[in-house]
Amino acid sequence: MASATDTANPDPQASDGLSPDRPSSGRVALEKRAARRRYRGLPGSRLGRLILALNLLGLAILVVGALVLNEVRQGLVNARIDSLSTQGELIASILNQAATVGEPTPQMDAALATELLQTLSNPRAQRARLFDAEGRLVADSEWMADEVEQRDLPPARDRADDGRGFQLMPRAAPPTRHEVQAALQSEVKAALQGKPQSGMRRGDRGKRVVSVSIPIQHVRAVLGVVTLEASDVDAIIGQERRALIPFILIAVLVTVASSLLLNSLVAQPVLRLARAADRVRQARARAISLPDLAKRDDEVGDLTRSLEDMTHALSERMDAIEAFAADVAHEIRNPLTSLRSAVETLDIVSDPAARERLMNVLKNDVQRLDRLVTDISNASRLDAELSRDQPKPVDLGRLIGDIVSLYQATARAGDVQVVFAPHQGVEATRVLGREGPLSQIVRNLIDNARSFSPPGGTVTVGLVRMKGEAIVTVSDDGPGIPPENLETVFERFYTSRPKGAAFGGNSGLGLSIARQIAAAHDGTLRAENRTGAEGKVLGAMFTLTLPALP
Structure with missing residues (x-):
């Protein structure tokens, strides 16, 4: 029976003794995964996009809420200033027409102006004050209101002491009466120059107030100033801050939920992979097997499948190396046995022709061993x-x-x-x-x-x-x-x-x-x-x- 055989060329680029017809399953698996990634929609990492979107969502909610509320707050303050300015201009115009006497040098009738201010002002909504041309206070709506002001008494003990021996952080002190009066006088003085003034400042109770000062002007002469103040700014701001609380809570909940989700999707699976790898190393197992993670259609699933394929390939490689070593041992044992037999026989053979045949056997076996070792080295x-x-x-x-x-x-x-x-x-x-x-x-x-x-x-x-x-x-x-x-x-x-x-x-x-x-x-x-x-x-x-x- 004749059969084809193979002849190994002693080339350094030879086989390692693994199965020669090993299928390139790794390449096919990589091509399938690349094809799946191409059809996932947007470019980039699917898990990366999820992480980015979830982290930005909570921040976006908080930022958008803060921006919207800031615009609303500023809009409310500006609307309050416009309302006070309109009322102040109307009161100043009426006082100019009805409470101005004297020609050619006009003067303001303080008594009549006070009566008109009492009629025109609304003490419940804002505080109205009337100043003469010298900046002296002539009338105040709080004087004319038939109401008794109520204020809470301060605590008997020091506010820096909580009663248990601990010193608390002192609160910021409200402005003094002198500071409040100085700010008011500065605003009135500017209005006496003939230009309306408006803005926000601290009132005499420490609250922020929206204030407008409108000059009472007869032709070009400034006869006085009407000042209107609204102290409901803190209430407006407090309402807006309370409105911000739901946005903050939603942002916190979204952030916590996204963190838990990322922990479940990324951190825990990676930890499981690490523990599985440790088990392979410590228990000398042949492969990692995590079927539930391998079913995932994201990067963690790709990583799990790659690790499983890698460890299975290594397991196959180890099996092939063991089989190759067994084959090598078997192939080398035959010429070694022949060499040992020829060497042992050579000492007891005296016939020159027989000794020559034994020497030829030794040479052939040595050549055969040399060829085997060379081919095995090249194959490995x-x-x-x-x-x-x-x-x-x-x-x-x-x-x-x-x-x-x-x-x-x-x-x-x-x-x-x-x-x-x-x-x-x-x-x-x-x-x-x-x-x-x-x-x-x-x-x-x-x-x-x-x-x-x-x-x-x-x-x-x-x-x-x-x-x-x-x-x-x-x-x-x-x-x-x-x-x-x-x-x-x-x-x-x-x-x-x-x-x-x-x-x-x-x-x-x-x-x-x-x-x-x-x-x-x-x-x-x-x-x-x-x-x-x-x-x-x-x-x-x-x-x-x-x-x-x-």
């Missing part, structure tokens, strides 16, 4: 070499042509010939990959085909581009591959030598390495038999398929 470094080099566009036609030219230049008389027969117009076919590992695939396939070709036979390397794929074929004129071994030939350390082949000439890693490199480049490698008339096997053919660049 393949993943590291593949991850270190960044994929680049590779001209596959030029690469194969250079390799075939090297075989043709070093061929001897009677050696198997290697020819390159690409399909017309595909010599410039490019693929994305690493030139060293790709060249190793071609060399391994050519060496394998040469080892099974008869003397004077031909190994044909073909290249064709079809439906966005670059297809490389390596055909030989050998006995072909038994149908049951079309997949077995890609297993590690598998070798079926044809009759007459040197024992130990093949390590059984070449085709395994080639398939693993193909899988790392998102390609495939398969074996089949070439058949002729009546189903006669004409040889074996290996087909490498790689994604082609446009």
Whole structure:
């Protein structure tokens, strides 16, 4: 029975002994997650947008509420000033018309003006005062109101003492009567210049009052000043502050709710992932498994699935390394056993011909061990070499042509010939990959085909581009591959030598390495038999398929 085998090329970019036909499930999973992210609507992080929106919502409520209430408060104060100014101008106009005597030097009749002020003013809504041209107080609506002012008595003890020995922060002292009078006189003095005055100041009870002072002007002479004060500003402001409380409470509730939600969505799942990772490390488990988090359609779910995929991949890698180590031990044990037997026999054999045969056995076993160790070393470094080099566009036609030219230049008389027969117009076919590992695939396939070709036979390397794929074929004129071994030939350390082949000439890693490199480049490698008339096997053919660049 003849079967194709593989020949490992002692290239430093070789396999690590993992399964050569390992599917690239990680890449497919990443593509699916990227596709999900593309259809989530707005760009950016979904969880990040949620965090930003929830944190800004409470602040926006508070800011909008404060801005609206500030505008309303200022509007109410301005409206109060306008109302007092209108009333003051009306009272000043009436006093000017009815309480002014004397020509050509006019004067204000204080008694008549007082009566008119008592009639026109409303002591319940505002306080009205009348000043003469010298700034002296003539009338006050509080004097004329038939009411008794009530004030709460101050506490008997010191306000800085709470009665239990603790000193409280002293409250700000209200303005003194002198300060209140000074502010009022300053406003009246400015109004006596003929310009109405308005503003907010402290009253004699410590409250903020809205005050307007309107000059009583006859032609150009200022006869006095009417001052109107409204002390309900603090009440208005207090109402507005109380109106702000619901906004503050809503903002606080939204902030607390968003914090709890973020803790539930982010902090707790991340903590669970960390604890799961600790369990994997401490208990020497093989994988993280959190199905409830993996079902989430956000970044935490992506992270959970990635960690699960990563730990499962590491678990598979550990299993593959264990299997590879067992295979290596088994393959090395055979030549070592043969070496030990030959060495032990050599001391008791005296026949020169027998000793010569034993020495040949020793040499062959040493060569076989050297080849095994070299191929195993190269295989163990393949993943590291593949991850270190960044994929680049590779001209596959030029690469194969250079390799075939090297075989043709070093061929001897009677050696198997290697020819390159690409399909017309595909010599410039490019693929994305690493030139060293790709060249190793071609060399391994050519060496394998040469080892099974008869003397004077031909190994044909073909290249064709079809439906966005670059297809490389390596055909030989050998006995072909038994149908049951079309997949077995890609297993590690598998070798079926044809009759007459040197024992130990093949390590059984070449085709395994080639398939693993193909899988790392998102390609495939398969074996089949070439058949002729009546189903006669004409040889074996290996087909490498790689994604082609446009």
